[in-house]
Amino acid sequence: MTTGIIDYGGGNLYSVVNALNYLERPAQLIKNPEDMQNIQKLIFPGVGSFAAAVNDLKKRELFKPIQAWIESNRPYLGICLGMQLLFARSSESPEARGFGVLSGRVEKFRAKRIPQIGWNRVKWVRENYLSSRLQGEPFFYFLHSYHVSEEQGSAPWTLGLAEYEGITYPAAVHLENIWGVQFHPEKSGQVGLQLLKNWLDWDGDIVVNCKNYSLPGC
Amino acid sequence: MLTVRIIPCLDVDNGQVVKGTRFKELKYAGDPVELARQYYLEGADELTFLDIGASPREEVTVLDLVRKVAREIFIPLTVGGGIRSTEDMRKALEAGADKVAICTAALNNPDLISQGAHRFGSQCIVLSIDAGFSGDCWYAYTHGGRKNTGKPAIEWALEGQALGTGEILLNSIDRDGTQDGYDLELLKEISSRVSIPVIASGGAGKLEHLAEGITVGKADAILLASLLHYKQTTIPEIKEYLEKKGVRVRC
Numbered sequence: 130m131t132t133g134i135i136d137y138g139g140g141n142l143y144s145v146v147n148a149l150n151y152l153e154r155p156a157q158l159i160k161n162p163e164d165m166q167n168i169q170k171l172i173f174p175g176v177g178s179f180a181a182a183v184n185d186l187k188k189r190e191l192f193k194p195i196q197a198w199i200e201s202n203r204p205y206l207g208i209c210l211g212m213q214l215l216f217a218r219s220s221e222s223p224e225a226r227g228f229g230v231l232s233g234r235v236e237k238f239r240a241k242r243i244p245q246i247g248w249n250r251v252k253w254v255r256e257n258y259l260s261s262r263l264q265g266e267p268f269f270y271f272l273h274s275y276h277v278s279e280e281q282g283s284a285p286w287t288l289g290l291a292e293y294e295g296i297t298y299p300a301a302v303h304l305e306n307i308w309g310v311q312f313h314p315e316k317s318g319q320v321g322l323q324l325l326k327n328w329l330d331w332d333g334d335i336v337v338n339c340k341n342y343s344l345p346g347c
Numbered sequence: 348m349l350t351v352r353i354i355p356c357l358d359v360d361n362g363q364v365v366k367g368t369r370f371k372e373l374k375y376a377g378d379p380v381e382l383a384r385q386y387y388l389e390g391a392d393e394l395t396f397l398d399i400g401a402s403p404r405e406e407v408t409v410l411d412l413v414r415k416v417a418r419e420i421f422i423p424l425t426v427g428g429g430i431r432s433t434e435d436m437r438k439a440l441e442a443g444a445d446k447v448a449i450c451t452a453a454l455n456n457p458d459l460i461s462q463g464a465h466r467f468g469s470q471c472i473v474l475s476i477d478a479g480f481s482g483d484c485w486y487a488y489t490h491g492g493r494k495n496t497g498k499p500a501i502e503w504a505l506e507g508q509a510l511g512t513g514e515i516l517l518n519s520i521d522r523d524g525t526q527d528g529y530d531l532e533l534l535k536e537i538s539s540r541v542s543i544p545v546i547a548s549g550g551a552g553k554l555e556h557l558a559e560g561i562t563v564g565k566a567d568a569i570l571l572a573s574l575l576h577y578k579q580t581t582i583p584e585i586k587e588y589l590e591k592k593g594v595r596v597r598c
């Protein structure tokens with residue numbers, strides 16, 4: 130099973146590549162649509178601004194293929210901006226449009242210190258495959274100025290919450306084949322590697338409305 | 348709830364970790380890859396590599412080292428020293444760095460901050476300020492603390508923030524390596540005036556100093572070298588102490 134890692138020129142994807150190498154999982158950089166032909170899973174590690182990422186993806190003719198990938202129920206993991214782009218709009222770039230596969234918006238922290246930089250806890254709101262084999266409310270490394278809005282905290286796809294300066298917001302999301310994390314598992318030590326391993330181990334089957342959360346895909 | 352970051356700093360010169368006092372009298376302090384691995388396993392929240400030889404002697408940075416470290420250490424890595432262009436930044440990021448620290452080059456060319464932030468995102472850019480007190484206030488210094496630019500440190504911090512730096516690494520050149528404690532006045536002044544995170548550096552000699560840097564100096568993170576390299580304390584010991592003092596740390 131080969132995992133594609135989106136390289137749109139802006140993000141720091143090398144740490145994700147290093148993590149997959151460390152976990153001994155085949156990885157392939159995706160620089161153009163043709164690169165997506167022989168992969169089974171897709172990771173989008175995004176950093177930088179919402180609009181810049183959208184523009185760079187469009188320039189490389191990757192935007193629509195990624196959107197099609199997601200919409201055709203294939204496994205997707207968005208990291209940081211890669212998670213935010215699942216939503217249509219961000220207050221960072223009012224003109225730009227993300228993939229829009231989850232409803233809700235991304236907004237700027239109303240906090241004294243921006244960006245949030247450092248290790249913060251994630252509280253899982255339901256049992257799920259991503260956090261299996263992780264203890265309690267683990268620490269992950271966060272680095273961001275924008276976040277999925279607090280209102281989405283009760284959305285059905287919200288998987289985990291983090292709290293920063295009194296703002297509680299979705300830090301992990303999951304809907305069928307789509308997974309997203311605001312934090313950087315590839316930079317979160319052993320816990321982060323375990324989370325990545327969980328996702329890589331998931332067989333990609335979508336189990337909708339599952340009652341037994343120990344099943345893959347839930 | 349966000350925790351305070353403990354960041355070991357490896358000052359590297361010709362592939363070895365060194366540590367000096369007030370930026371001079373360099374002493375050998377260990378093998379960088381070994382130290383990095385040890386600090387990672389002990390619970391370091393990030394690691395910083397500064398090529399201190401780079402600025403005065405116009406050498407390149409410690410990219411081979413970072414390349415090696417990034418393959419087995421999965422916490423954020425910052426690289427500084429000798430980064431003069433967005434091309435240098437790209438090379439550092441490609442080697443596995445998550446952030447780049449810029450000091451002299453940013454003072455020579457402040458646009459480098461905005462160019463870097465635009466191309467790689469603000470989260471990538473750490474503005475390193477070597478601040479020293481002279482006459483009436485703190486000034487930004489270059490060339491490893493040897494040259495006073497005449498620019499007040501606070502002005503430079505605010506300018507850096509406006510240009511898009513993601514955080515500030517504030518190093519007191521008066522306290523560097525002395526182990527007399529942080530320059531708390533400097534730290535307080537800068538961290539209360541900017542809205543981005545401030546990393547305290549220079550002068551910590553005992554655990555009390557670290558707590559002071561956070562509670563009095565209002566630092567968001569602390570950068571440490573001598574205290575750790577010379578085994579005066581360990582990361583677990585630091586975290587345990589800070590937790591007792593009511594500072595939130597990652598356990």
